[in-house]
Structure formats: C-alpha cells, structure tokens
Amino acid sequence: MSNSLERLAVAWSTLADCWQQTRSQWRDGTALEFERRFWQEVERQTRELMVAAERLDEALACALRDCD
Amino acid sequence: MEAELLSLESLCDLEGAVATFSGKARDLLDALRAELRHREALLNEREDAARQEVAYWRSAVEGAEESEDLESYLSELSAARERLENVSRWQARIGEERTRFTVEAARFDRLLDQAVPACRGDLKAKIADLRSYGSIQLDLRDGASSAAAVGAAAEGPLSSVSPAVEIPVGPPAKLTDLSLPDGFVWVPLAQVSQARLPSFSAGVANKGVSYEAMVSGLRRFAGEVLPRISLDPNGLGFDAFRALDEAAGQDYEHGLQRLYEGFFGKDFIYLVRGEDQEKFAITNGGHRIRVALDLGWDAIPARVKDLQE
Numbered sequence: 443m444s445n446s447l448e449r450l451a452v453a454w455s456t457l458a459d460c461w462q463q464t465r466s467q468w469r470d471g472t473a474l475e476f477e478r479r480f481w482q483e484v485e486r487q488t489r490e491l492m493v494a495a496e497r498l499d500e501a502l503a504c505a506l507r508d509c510d
Numbered sequence: 511m512e513a514e515l516l517s518l519e520s521l522c523d524l525e526g527a528v529a530t531f532s533g534k535a536r537d538l539l540d541a542l543r544a545e546l547r548h549r550e551a552l553l554n555e556r557e558d559a560a561r562q563e564v565a566y567w568r569s570a571v572e573g574a575e576e577s578e579d580l581e582s583y584l585s586e587l588s589a590a591r592e593r594l595e596n597v598s599r600w601q602a603r604i605g606e607e608r609t610r611f612t613v614e615a616a617r618f619d620r621l622l623d624q625a626v627p628a629c630r631g632d633l634k635a636k637i638a639d640l641r642s643y644g645s646i647q648l649d650l651r652d653g654a655s656s657a658a659a660v661g662a663a664a665e666g667p668l669s670s671v672s673p674a675v676e677i678p679v680g681p682p683a684k685l686t687d688l689s690l691p692d693g694f695v696w697v698p699l700a701q702v703s704q705a706r707l708p709s710f711s712a713g714v715a716n717k718g719v720s721y722e723a724m725v726s727g728l729r730r731f732a733g734e735v736l737p738r739i740s741l742d743p744n745g746l747g748f749d750a751f752r753a754l755d756e757a758a759g760q761d762y763e764h765g766l767q768r769l770y771e772g773f774f775g776k777d778f779i780y781l782v783r784g785e786d787q788e789k790f791a792i793t794n795g796g797h798r799i800r801v802a803l804d805l806g807w808d809a810i811p812a813r814v815k816d817l818q819e
Contacts, residue, residue, distance in 0.1 A: 446542035453534045460527040464520040471725035471804040472636055480629040487614075487621045488535075494614040495542055498607040502549040505600035509556045509593070 444499050447492065454488050518637065525633040532626045539615060546611070550604065557601060560594035685732060686809045688740035691774055696809040697781055699802060703789040707803075708796045724801045731769045736811075739774075748775065772798070779812035790814060 461481060465473065567587035574580045686696045719727075739746055748767050755765030762768055773779065779795030792799060795812065802810050 444542060444545045446538045446545055450535060450538040450542065453531050453538065457527050457531040460520075460524050464524040467520050469804075469806045471721070471728075471801060472632075474804055475722060475725070476629075476632060476636075480625060480632070483625060484621060484629070487618055491539075491611075491614045491618040494607070494611040495546075498546055498604065498611045501600070501604050501607045502546065502553065505553050505597075505604060506549065506556070509553065509560075509597045509600060 444495075447495050447499060450495075451492060454492070458485070521633060521637050525630055525637065528626060528630055528633065532622055532630075535618070536622055539618060543615065546608075550608070553597070553600065553604065557594070557597040560590065560597050563590040564594050566590075685736065685807060688736045689743045690811050691739065691743045693813055694774065694778070694811050695814060697790060697812045697814060698809045699799065699807060701783075701789055702781060702799060702810070703787075703791050704803075706792060706796065707800050709800075719797075721801070724797060725805065727769055727772070728798065728801050728805055728807075730766070731773065732807075735766055735769050735773075739770075773811055779810060780814075781812050782815045783818060785817045787818075790816075 465477070564587065567583055567590050570583045571580065571587055574583055577583075690696065735751065738750070748770055751765070751767040751770045752762075754760075755762065755767050758765075760766070771777065777794070779798060780793040781790035781795075782793050783790045795810075799810055
C-alpha cells in the first residue's frame with residue numbers, strides 16, 4: 443500500500459475512534475442529526491475513496507511487477 | 511441534559527479531530543495523487559519501451575527476409591508483441607480503476623471543501639450551546655437564576671422576559687422534580703411501549719413540523735415552560751405564556767404558548783395501560799415521545815388512563 447494511503451487510513455481511524463468516544467456520551471437529538479447529516483456521509487465518502495485508491499494502487503503494483 | 515454536559519469535552523475533541531483530519535486528508539490526497547501519477551508514469555515508460563521493442567524487431571524482420579536470422583527475429587518480434595499486449599491489458603484495467611479513483615477523489619475534495627466546514631460549524635454551535643447551558647446550571651446552584659440566564663439558554667429568538675411578567679425560571683436539575691398541572695403526571699419512558707413509535711421520514715415529523723423543530727421545541731419546553739409551571743402548576747395557563755410571548759415580540763408559531771399548549775392544551779400526550787399490559791400504549795403524542803427519547807429524557811408529562819390502578 444502506498445505511504446500516503448496508509449497515512450490516510452491512520453488519520454481516518456483516529457477520527458473514527460474519536461467519533462465513537464463522543465457518540466457514546468452524546469445522546470441527544472442533535473447527535474442523531476449530526477450523525478445523519480455529516481458523519482454517515484463523511485464515513486461513506488472516505489471509505490469509497492480509500493477503496494478506489496487501494497484498487498488503483500494494487501493494480502499499479504501488479505502491473506509494474508508483471509511488466510518488469 | 512446531564513449527558514450533554516458530560517459530552518462537552520469530547521465534543522471539543524471531536525471538533526479538533528475533524529479539523530485535524532480535514533487538513534491531513536487534503537495533504538495526503540494530494541500526495542496520493544502524486545504517488546499514483548508517478549507509478550502510472552513508470553507503467554507508461556514500460557509501454558513505450560515495449561512499443562519501441564516491437565518496432566525494432568519488426569524492422570529487423572523486414573530487413574532480414576533472406577537472412578538465416580529471420581526465424582530468430584520473428585521469435586523476438588512475437589515475444590515483444592506479447593509484452594506490449596500485456597502492458598496494454600494492464601493499462602486498460604488501470605484506466606478503469608483510475609476513472610473510479612478520480613471520481614471518488616473529486617467527491618472527497620468536495621466533502622472537505624463543503625461538508626466538513628459545515629460539520630465543524632454545527633459542532634461549534636453545539637459546544638457553544640452546551641457551554642451556555644453549563645453556565646446557567648451554575649447560576650441555579652448559586653440561587654441566582656434569572657430571566658437573562660434563561661435568555662442565554664434559549665435556542666429560539668426569545669432572549670428576554672418582560673419585567674411585567676416576573677416569573678423566575680431556569681432549566682431543572684432533573685425534569686421529574688418539576689410539578690405538573692392537575693391531571694398530568696410524569697410517566698417514565700421506560701414504561702411506555704415503543705412498539706408503535708412513529709419514525710421520521712425525509713425530515714418531516716408531524717403536521718408539517720420538522721424533526722429539528724421538534725427537538726428545539728422540546729428543549730425550550732424543558733428549559734422555559736416547565737420551570738415556570740412548576741412554580742404555580744395550576745395557576746399558570748396559556749395566557750401567561752402568551753403574555754411572555756407578546757413581551758418578547760414572539761409570534762405564536764415560535765413562542766412559548768404553543769409549546770405549553772402542545773403538552774397541556776387539547777393536544778396533550780395521552781397514554782393508556784390495560785389491566786394485563788406491562789407498558790403504556792401511546793394514544794396521542796408519539797412523535798413527541800420519539801423526540802424525548804432521542805433527547806435522553808427519562809420521563810414525559812402526560813395524562814394517563816391506567817387500568818391497573
């Protein structure tokens with residue numbers, strides 16, 4: 443995996459842990475609204491970016507090995 | 511509300527973590543793009559080399575029609591063509607993956623540019639709200655609750671109370687400590703059946719009132735209506751809250767009278783428990799109960815018909 447992708451995964455994991463910690467204490471309607479409006483979208487988009495980057499990264503690694 | 515106050519520090523942490531992630535993610539996405547471009551360039555170089563190789567051996571074959579090396583050249587040309595086809599196959603596969611990545615990266619850029627700043631804005635507003643609430647609680651503990659403090663806590667535009675209507679108020683330490691008008695009781699939400707709780711679809715809750723407006727309304731009801739009623743449960747009616755609204759220049763739609771009537775007027779929450787039922791069934795007020803649960807309330811003011819009594 444590329445160095446940048448690894449670091450992005452770590453940065454995301456840190457934020458996700460922080461959200462879990464906050465969510466366990468934040469239980470009002472605003473938390474639900476926040477989760478619906480922002481968090482789920484941020485989570486989905488980050489995941490899809492990382493999946494797409496991983497696939498391209500892996501394909502490039504395989505291609506360079508195979509075409510060496 | 512206690513739970514919200516406990517989350518203030520972690521909310522601040524979350525806001526900081528979102529800011530940190532946003533900055534890092536932008537830099538890392540740029541670096542990732544550069545890394546991937548670099549590796550694509552390496553593959554392009556391999557493709558160019560394979561093309562040159564094919565051209566070289568094709569030329570060698572053309573120039574060696576009668577040569578004894580022709581067979582060897584043809585073999586080399588065939589191998590070079592295979593290598594070129596192999597690189598081309600990889601290029602096609604990578605083209606698909608690159609398109610997908612480019613689309614997702616553009617979406618992620620927009621997320622960082624638009625959604626994340628909005629997200630941080632909401633978190634900051636919530637933090638400010640909780641800080642304001644915390645200061646009011648301290649005031650109450652010191653016996654110094656005031657109309658100004660209530661104004662600081664209000665989510666709506668009602669920020670002061672007319673001196674002509676002197677009703678000291680403030681958010682309660684515990685909702686169920688507050689007295690209710692005759693006929694109403696605090697019903698623990700754990701005793702209310704949630705089997706038929708309504709859900710909110712597309713942000714619209716009930717009678718055209720959004721979920722967000724209901725959340726705001728219930729919080730104002732707890733912070734501004736119930737404490738006043740508790741001082742004189744049967745003496746304060748809708749007219750007192752109308753006077754407060756008028757003094758604050760507040761219309762009915764956004765005022766306290768409407769909140770009062772929502773719970774203690776004709777549209778009160780009504781719960782019924784049969785002789786053989788463990789929990790109360792909701793006859794009226796399901797949406798308010800749904801929001802109260804989301805807000806972490808332990809109980810709700812309601813009229814009840816309890817056949818077990």
